[in-house]
Amino acid sequence: MDIISFFGRFHPLVVHLPIGILLAAILIAFLSKKEKYSFLASALDFMLLLGAISTALACVLGYLLAWEGDYDPEALFWHQWGGILLAAFSFAVYWFRTRWKKKSKMPANYSHFIFLALLALLFFTGHKGGNLTHGSEYLLQHAPDPLRMMAGLGPKPVPRPPVIHLDSADIFLDVVHPLIRSKCQSCHNPGKIKGGLLLGTYEELLKGGESGPSVVPGDIEKSELYRRVTLPEDHEEFMPAEGKPGLDEDELALIRWWIEQGAPGSGLLADMEVENPVAARLTRMLGLNTSESRLPGLQAAPADTIALQAAREQDFIIKRIAPGSNFLEVRLPFTGRGLQEMDITSLLPLKEQIAWMDLSEGNVQDDDLAVIGQFGSLSRLNLSGNPVSDKGLASLSSLKELTYLNLYGTAVSDAGLAALKGLEKLRSLYLWQTKVTGSGVESFHSERPDIAVTLGYF
Numbered sequence: 001m002d003i004i005s006f007f008g009r010f011h012p013l014v015v016h017l018p019i020g021i022l023l024a025a026i027l028i029a030f031l032s033k034k035e036k037y038s039f040l041a042s043a044l045d046f047m048l049l050l051g052a053i054s055t056a057l058a059c060v061l062g063y064l065l066a067w068e069g070d071y072d073p074e075a076l077f078w079h080q081w082g083g084i085l086l087a088a089f090s091f092a093v094y095w096f097r098t099r100w101k102k103k104s105k106m107p108a109n110y111s112h113f114i115f116l117a118l119l120a121l122l123f124f125t126g127h128k129g130g131n132l133t134h135g136s137e138y139l140l141q142h143a144p145d146p147l148r149m150m151a152g153l154g155p156k157p158v159p160r161p162p163v164i165h166l167d168s169a170d171i172f173l174d175v176v177h178p179l180i181r182s183k184c185q186s187c188h189n190p191g192k193i194k195g196g197l198l199l200g201t202y203e204e205l206l207k208g209g210e211s212g213p214s215v216v217p218g219d220i221e222k223s224e225l226y227r228r229v230t231l232p233e234d235h236e237e238f239m240p241a242e243g244k245p246g247l248d249e250d251e252l253a254l255i256r257w258w259i260e261q262g263a264p265g266s267g268l269l270a271d272m273e274v275e276n277p278v279a280a281r282l283t284r285m286l287g288l289n290t291s292e293s294r295l296p297g298l299q300a301a302p303a304d305t306i307a308l309q310a311a312r313e314q315d316f317i318i319k320r321i322a323p324g325s326n327f328l329e330v331r332l333p334f335t336g337r338g339l340q341e342m343d344i345t346s347l348l349p350l351k352e353q354i355a356w357m358d359l360s361e362g363n364v365q366d367d368d369l370a371v372i373g374q375f376g377s378l379s380r381l382n383l384s385g386n387p388v389s390d391k392g393l394a395s396l397s398s399l400k401e402l403t404y405l406n407l408y409g410t411a412v413s414d415a416g417l418a419a420l421k422g423l424e425k426l427r428s429l430y431l432w433q434t435k436v437t438g439s440g441v442e443s444f445h446s447e448r449p450d451i452a453v454t455l456g457y458f
Contacts, residue, residue, distance in 0.1 A: 007061060018086075022055070025048050026115050052091040062080065079129045082121065093115075093118060166279065166282060167321060170266055170267065170269075176254075179255070180199050197209030212224055217262045220260060226255060226256060230252060233246060254281055254282065268322055268325060300355075310346050315337055321356060327355040329354075332361075338364075344371050351376060355379045357372070359372075361385040364387075366391045369393070369396060372396070373397070381404070393412055397422055405420070409434070413434070414437055414443070417440060426451055428454075
């Protein structure tokens, strides 16, 4: 059986030879009709014979590879017989051409029809082979919907919106599924069901294959998927197989964390307990800014529509942080209107829902911070470019959910940092172009080394 697999695995290498040779032969067949390229005609028969022989060799090797199993029977049937017909047709075209040469020249109409048929059969067989490797929708995955409908496929799936904030990411749809699709699905799709395992959907992932469930929620020891991806690369059961690159350190850690969390099929990261090391790995994997703040560790009821309308009438820009989340982001209008021309108290009925607030360059005063200090769900606050001082900063000591604070270009000094020492969740603090000194930061860091302070640049 090993010797069969050994030779069979040369099929992906050899199969590209007949494709290139026959395409060249077809091109020569049409170009040689023009007087300018008539000299190519002498090579056509040789190219046809070489293409036919290489197609037959690819068929033999493909047959041996099919002995490994794990292929969709219908897709394998059409690819296999397409290859056999292509080899037979190539030999037939070569035979007819050499026979016709002895009698007379092959009629032009026959020649065009024969080579167009050869081209169609070549594309059909290649397409079915691609389906075996990449799945039945591979060729038309990005095709326009009308073309997909003509091919019997549904409309293109609506793509996931890009993840801008860590908290807006869905644990399965944005993290786990894309990872598995990129690393594993080439061997575990409807066209190539290696080990009886499909990984296209959450349900298929849980179901597993011949070795049992691939993922057991909450049980890392019984999750076959995790066992396979953490084996030594030279182990015969290592995944991904066939020399494909394995998962890196971050990816392995996130798969383990997801399983230990109960392997949820959906859910925003904002609603999950994500410790800092895991958040850092997620941030790197999703390509986000490492200073990205998290949502508060609280639950929020839907915002009152009347209160929302009243705040928007004050020209505050208010948006949901993520689809399905009740937490809100508040910004000042782009018209340059400052906070002194607006009523910040109109936001108080929304204090449980407001998690992010950007009041940069808004002429925010110390008295306004006394109001902002009442927003207990606030996780991210940008006060850059405002004339706030140490006096106002003391009002922020009640923001227990605050993880990010931007004080760039304000009047705060070393003395004001004392009010921030008790903010247990604070992780990012920007102090560029303030009155805070290097020694003041060192003193602050001696008590709060877990806070990343940016003083000399932004």
